[in-house]
Amino acid sequence: MKFGNIFLGVFVIAIIIMIIIPLPQGVLDVFFTLNIAIGIIILLNTIFSKEPLDMSLFPSILLITTIFRLALNISSTRAILADGYAGEVIEAFGSFVAGGNIVLGIVVFIIIVIIQFLVITKGAERVAEVSARFTLDAMPGKQMAIDADLNTGLIDEAEAKARRKKIQDEASFYGAMDGASKFVKNDAIAGIIITFINIIGGIILGTTGITTGNPMSISEALEVYTILTIGDGLVSQIPSLLISTATGILVTKVATENNMSSDFLKQLGSIPIVLQIAGWALIILGILSPLPWYTLVPVGILLIAGASIINRRLKLQTIQEEISSEDIQAEEIRKPENVISLLQVDPIELEFGYGIIPLADVKQGGDLLDRVVMIRRQIALDLGAIVPIIRLRDNIQLAPNQYIIKIKGVEVARGEILFDHYMAMNPGYVEEEIDGIETVEPAFGLPALWISESQREKAEMMGYTVVDPPSIIATHLTEVIKKNLSELLSRQDVQTLINNVKETNPALIDELVPKVLGIGEIQKVLANLLKEYVPIRDLVTILETLADYGTTTRDTDVLTEYVRQRLSRTISKRFLSEETNNIITLSPELEQKIMDSVQHSEQGSYLALDPQTTQQIFEKLNKEIQRFTSIGKQPILLTSPIVRIYFKRLTEQVAPDLIILSYNEVDPSIELQSIGMVSL
Numbered sequence: 001m002k003f004g005n006i007f008l009g010v011f012v013i014a015i016i017i018m019i020i021i022p023l024p025q026g027v028l029d030v031f032f033t034l035n036i037a038i039g040i041i042i043l044l045n046t047i048f049s050k051e052p053l054d055m056s057l058f059p060s061i062l063l064i065t066t067i068f069r070l071a072l073n074i075s076s077t078r079a080i081l082a083d084g085y086a087g088e089v090i091e092a093f094g095s096f097v098a099g100g101n102i103v104l105g106i107v108v109f110i111i112i113v114i115i116q117f118l119v120i121t122k123g124a125e126r127v128a129e130v131s132a133r134f135t136l137d138a139m140p141g142k143q144m145a146i147d148a149d150l151n152t153g154l155i156d157e158a159e160a161k162a163r164r165k166k167i168q169d170e171a172s173f174y175g176a177m178d179g180a181s182k183f184v185k186n187d188a189i190a191g192i193i194i195t196f197i198n199i200i201g202g203i204i205l206g207t208t209g210i211t212t213g214n215p216m217s218i219s220e221a222l223e224v225y226t227i228l229t230i231g232d233g234l235v236s237q238i239p240s241l242l243i244s245t246a247t248g249i250l251v252t253k254v255a256t257e258n259n260m261s262s263d264f265l266k267q268l269g270s271i272p273i274v275l276q277i278a279g280w281a282l283i284i285l286g287i288l289s290p291l292p293w294y295t296l297v298p299v300g301i302l303l304i305a306g307a308s309i310i311n312r313r314l315k316l317q318t319i320q321e322e323i324s325s326e327d328i329q330a331e332e333i334r335k336p337e338n339v340i341s342l343l344q345v346d347p348i349e350l351e352f353g354y355g356i357i358p359l360a361d362v363k364q365g366g367d368l369l370d371r372v373v374m375i376r377r378q379i380a381l382d383l384g385a386i387v388p389i390i391r392l393r394d395n396i397q398l399a400p401n402q403y404i405i406k407i408k409g410v411e412v413a414r415g416e417i418l419f420d421h422y423m424a425m426n427p428g429y430v431e432e433e434i435d436g437i438e439t440v441e442p443a444f445g446l447p448a449l450w451i452s453e454s455q456r457e458k459a460e461m462m463g464y465t466v467v468d469p470p471s472i473i474a475t476h477l478t479e480v481i482k483k484n485l486s487e488l489l490s491r492q493d494v495q496t497l498i499n500n501v502k503e504t505n506p507a508l509i510d511e512l513v514p515k516v517l518g519i520g521e522i523q524k525v526l527a528n529l530l531k532e533y534v535p536i537r538d539l540v541t542i543l544e545t546l547a548d549y550g551t552t553t554r555d556t557d558v559l560t561e562y563v564r565q566r567l568s569r570t571i572s573k574r575f576l577s578e579e580t581n582n583i584i585t586l587s588p589e590l591e592q593k594i595m596d597s598v599q600h601s602e603q604g605s606y607l608a609l610d611p612q613t614t615q616q617i618f619e620k621l622n623k624e625i626q627r628f629t630s631i632g633k634q635p636i637l638l639t640s641p642i643v644r645i646y647f648k649r650l651t652e653q654v655a656p657d658l659i660i661l662s663y664n665e666v667d668p669s670i671e672l673q674s675i676g677m678v679s680l
Contacts, residue, residue: 012064018071022078025087031072032089032235038065039242046246053169058250059176065243066183069236073194076232080225081201093231106226109233112241113192127251132178135171142167145362148369177251191237198229272307272314279303345409347388347488350477355400355419359470360392368392371474375481384537385485385530386493390477405477407484415442415476417469421450424464428632434459443476486531494523501539512543516550524556525563532648532659534564534571541566555604557645565641565664572667575636575659580671584624584637587679590617591643598646607646616680618654624676625655636661638672 023031042061049055076090143164150160202225279300286296350372352360360368369392376387398404404414417423424434425441425448436449451459451466459466467475481488498519502509513519525546526536536542545566549559564571586594599608609617621637628635636659639647644662651658666672 012067015064015068015071019074023075025079028072028075028079029087029089031075032087035065035069035072035236035239036242038068039239039246043242043246043249046249049250052250053166053173055250056169056173058247059173059179062183062243062247065239066187069187069240070190073191073232073236076236077194077198077201080198080228080232090228090231090235093234106230109195109230109237112234112237115241127248128174128177131251132174135174139167139171144370148362148373174251177247187240191233191240195229195233198232199226202226202229272311275303275307275310279307346391346406347408348390348481349393349406349409350390350403350473351393351395351398351406352403352473353398353400354394354396356403356417356469356473357394358419359473360394366470368470368473371470372477375474375478378478379481379485381537383482383485383530383533383535384539385489385526386496387481387485388488388490388493403473405480407480407487412484413442413476413480415473417472418450419469421452422456422459422466422468423472424449424451424455424459424466427463427465430463432462434462434464442472443479482533486527489523489527489530491519491523494519494526497526497536497539498522498543501543505540505543508540508543508547512547512550517546517554521550521554521556521559522546525560528556528560529563529567533574534567535574538567538570557604561641561645561662564662568665569667571661571665572670575634575661576666576670576672580673581636582628582633582675583672584621584628584635584676584678585674586637586639586643586647587677590678590680591640593680594643594646594650605646607650609650613680614650617650617678620678620680621651621655621658624678625658627676634659637678638663638666638674641665 018031042065045055046058052058055061076087079087080090146155146160146163146167149155150157155163279302282296282300282303285291286293286300356368357366358364359366362369372390372392376390379385379387395404399416401419402414402416404411406412418437421437423439423441424436425446434449434451434455436451436455439448439450440446441448449464456466498509498513513522522543526542529536529542542563545563546559549562553559593613594607594609597607597609598605625635635655637647638661641662641664644660648660651660
């Protein structure tokens, strides 16, 4: 064990022993001196600490010092009542501080107790209680702010972890201080009670002579024991007053970069005009009032002189800052322009006009930032992909209620909201109409109405789907991200996913990367899956499939089809969720035509159909899609495995949202019913 641990343990045990075993008077003098020194050290530490957590063990220190002081009180009480003498320290305090006068000593003692108990201790107790309550209430908000800063890229994971720990430490500290402040309060009460016990007990023992064997008169006993008791009380209450003051300073301290003394002087003397007015006020009072001019006028002159010095120093500091700023600007102008920072392109940006700022400002009650954080989590849970940091920026060039979404610096979508309005959409079965401003839902292009807040409840009762502006923006942003997720998936993201799998499946990763496939090839396969909204959460199955077939082909499109077949249960659950699923099929002749038109080259395989045939396919396909959408069904097309990838490429320009599955991707337990066919 370290020496410090041994010393602390011995010190605490010694305190307990002090209560039981009588101490020699010389030892009492040493301990009383040590008690005063400890009080001074604690007070100075609280003054010069930068923030309360610098003394995180203060509640424990407060407990130990309180027990130590009470143990000294018990030992000194035993010595006073038994011997009529308790050492030179107590006698000096009783004679010197109290002037040997009983009444003066009692008055000084009472004043010290009142100051400590009613002023310092009471205030520190209240501040500690309120600080503990506010700190605990603010914890969820601080945690959310840290998560928001982490997700927007303002801080890294290490700094977020450090901030979370600081919040937890603050909560524990203020919670402990709320209880520890009671030690100081009850210590003052105990000091008063012990003082009265000493006086009454001393008079009884002194007049009866039980301990000394020499009875005293009441006045003599009162003088001897009262002076000793007052000395004992003062020698205990002064360290107690120091520690009470330290407690008050610590719980009222605000965290700053400087110590308390420098901030104290800086803040009181930061405005010279205040010192000048105070100085002139004292001078006028000294001249025009009966107050002694020889005290007021010199102090007023000192304040005015100090204000002049501070004023000159502030002007000099301002000039130096201006010169320094101009030098920096001139140096930047002379240097070649540093364009590296300008080359950075954010993967996802949400820019909005000034009218939408309240929705994104937490101080104004906006929760758009929290919704953006939830988007990243939602997509991670839904598709298993890592969404890059989403930057939120205000743009004064936009209309007040307008917003745009950028992918890699290029605008891909925009929308406009009406502040203090709600968007109402008819799900298809509402017959009664409601008054509102016609608009289009930006995420899915559905017809909608802007309604006022007073109409919201009525619209919901009528069956309308009603959403607020932050939900509209968040939904639009979510759909844009999902559509572009395959483009946003970077090699670094893939490496992060692989590292995560390697923690539990190291053999799989060692076999696959880089012996069979590289990071870039795995990225292309994952991007192909995300492009058709196939989740990649089951990454172990995906990588095992790539390890199985990567040795026979490195064509990422073919590997994607193998992976899709292995994920048949996931795909079926996602796209074929009804009891009987209606689908569109391709005629055998069309499938054969497509297979015959596949051409192979060094760059890969591609479909080479003549324009007339392609146009016929598009026309027939559009008819079937319209028939599905007219009955409110999501069109799903089923093909043979070898045809699926080529037909998807053929139709992704005219029907990008069409779900195309192969027979091998459908779980055997799924019931299918073909109600449409595309044929030539």
